[in-house]
Amino acid sequence: MIPVLLGVSLIIFVLFNLVAGDPTAVLLGKNATARQMAELRETLGLNKSAFAQYLDVVKSAFTFDFGRSWATKQEITHMIRQGAYPSLCLSIPAFFLSTVFSLIISLFVAYYRGKGIDLFIRFLCIAGMSISALAYILFFQWFLAFKLGWFEISGFEFGFPDFVPYIALPAIIWILLSLGPDVRFFRTIILDEIYQDYVRTARAKGLSELTILMRHVLRNAMIPIITYVVIQLPFLILGALLLESFFSIPGLGGMTLNALNSSDFPVIKAMAILSSVMYIIFGLISDILYTVADPRVKLK
């Protein structure tokens, strides 16, 4: 895990030094004097050796101290802490519900595989996936929030239950967007298992189709499903770029978008490091869950 983190910080360091060019020119604009630039270089620590600068990146990956934003001059750690709250308020319930719904629907269609209802739901999945996310957002915002007034159109308030009306609509859109691909993926995995020999054995025992599905098939299908779900978890913290910006939710997604627009490299770098760390942590968690779900896998 530690070597991976070292490697990741090296890649981020090299990438940002190549892409960013001279940050002083970005910060001070075209009319900067050489003296101003030199002073800024000093304060930003750009005069240090490359190795020392790399060590700073590594240090930030372990301490989560990313310095200050160029644009807002705020502590980045503070910005992340503040942005994570609205992001998680939206992403955790939306992700949890979409996964549960997808699993229930895919078990349902697997039970009725090949029948009319299976075909119909598969058609709905494809149709739902074919429509752009933007269409959902604009239509629901206009129709459900503006016309019918069921939800807040945009914005956010801190504290439960004040945020609920603000995140309800983006969460519904999130769930609708995930159902298509998730149901299709889960259904394929479940059907793969249904044609295995051990299912035939279970039938020969006299078990009902429903018991076979819920007990024998689901337990085996959970192994790939866990990987698929856990690997998406880092994204929850990083926030939903599109939904947050359309609904003016002050989350990490919106923050990253702003940083990209204003070439706020310390923030982008911080988010890049944060996402790598999240990936590594959740990768480890999914490995551990694997051993719980599958007795054939042992942690070495």
Next chain:
Amino acid sequence: MTSTSLLSVRNLVVEFQTGEGLVRAVNNVSFDIPAGKTIGIVGESGSGKSVTSLAVMGLLQKPAAKIPQGEIFFNGVDLLKCNDNQMRDLRGNQISMIFQEPMTSLNPVFKVGDQIAEAIRIHKNVSNRQAWDKAVHLMNLVGIPNPSASAHKYPHEMSGGQKQRVMIAMAISCDPKLLIADEPTTALDVTIQKQVLELMHKIQQELKMSMMFITHDLGVIGDIADDVVVMYRSNIVEKNNANAIFTEAHHPYTKGLLACRPKLGANPKRLLTVSDFMTEDGKEKQVPASRIEVYEKENFIDHGQKVLLEVKNLVTQFPIKGGIFGRTVDHFKAVNNVSFKLKKGQTLGLVGESGCGKTTLGRSILRLVEPSAGNIIYDGKDITNIGHEEMRLLRKKMQIIFQDPYSSLNPRMTVADILMEPLVIHNEGGNKNQRYNMARELLEKVGLNASQMNRYPHEFSGGQRQRICIARALMLRPEFVICDESVSALDVSIQAQVLNLLLDLQSEFGLTYVFISHDLSVVNFIADEVGVMNAGQIIEMDKASSIYKNAKEEYTRTLLSAIPKGETKRSLASLV
């Protein structure tokens, strides 16, 4: 329906809806299984025997499978008229089934004890505790060592033979009246096969159940079946009691099945096959007298041929990892100090059970796994440490044919492409046309039709695919071929054809074989010299002509006694 029959199948027809229309898999089949008796259903892959058993279980895949006609009476009730709930009550309770593949037939994520107990819980009104105790008791009954601890194991922690014992325990857990066994020993080594057969026979006697035993190998059921039904191309061609089948078979297909298994001590030059007894359209034909002559196994005639392969003190070991950093704590010697010499044109048979190191030895010789110590001398040259490129060139002369013809051919390549690929890799055989012609010629040599060049592997049967594998191995005109369990996945009737083919090709191209198998009768038929392997070592090596008579090692005698005897009660000559 006779009054004593437990199961009575009447005029059963099963059809499958396929892309090419309706295919009749079972045609007008009728037979009875009396209470407490064992009936053997024998036939080759695709003859309809498994479909018949699945129809009895009500496990045919609907809606593809249709039963337009017939009745299946079990205890006087027509199973085909039962609804799903009634069938579920019977399945696993009154009728239970054991399948061919113990490796995949158990659920990998549940303890074996739970899997046995589950069957008991759903049919009997017992507590979880009682069901578990019964499961442990059953595991003891089927001879699994230390049953109370083994019940907590997962399937991957058990050997193939043990898993099949678990399947048997599961099948008999509710004291069924009828046990259907679909090729229960085909995936097992001969020694394990013998143990499992004995166990099934013992349990059938003790529980007084009826048994329907499905197999492609008549020899297997010789000792346990009361009656035998022979199926061929969806039809029953012969029904008789077991003794009569072995002594007075009527149908040419039955005669062919009886004759095609290699026998110790009675070696024909070529094995008889079903096609010696009947024509393509199922008519009986006279077996040419020359085909049924029985020879004493000939010794390899030494004309002073050069030694083609010499293996000296070969060791191949795999590291055993341990500790938190995955350090190598020890080595497992899969091949431990093996030496032998093989002359040009000679065949060495290597025989032993799964895990004895015979496959690793074969792969070490080709350096598909790297040996750790010792020398491999091929054609006078030590190839143990030669470079990658030099070894690649040498592989033109050294080929291997694998066990599983189903997974060792690329499903997305045509036969022509499969056969031409070795030529392309080694840049041999001239232009594309010349390569194509070479491939076609060889395809005909292995008994397939040149018109099949542009087909894909899935369009061929198992035996045909193994012929394609053989043709592929021979495309580069090798001198030396390793056959690694090359006939083990095939039906006995197909096995005989492929063994004959290997012998024909050997005499035509002057090939040298290393033939690896778990079945001593097969090895004994094809090899000049036989090496018996156990725990990574060759424990006994002798001429094929004498090893079965004068086996010195206890282990060799165990292997010999495991060969199914059924048909050895009779002599070959009486077949005609």
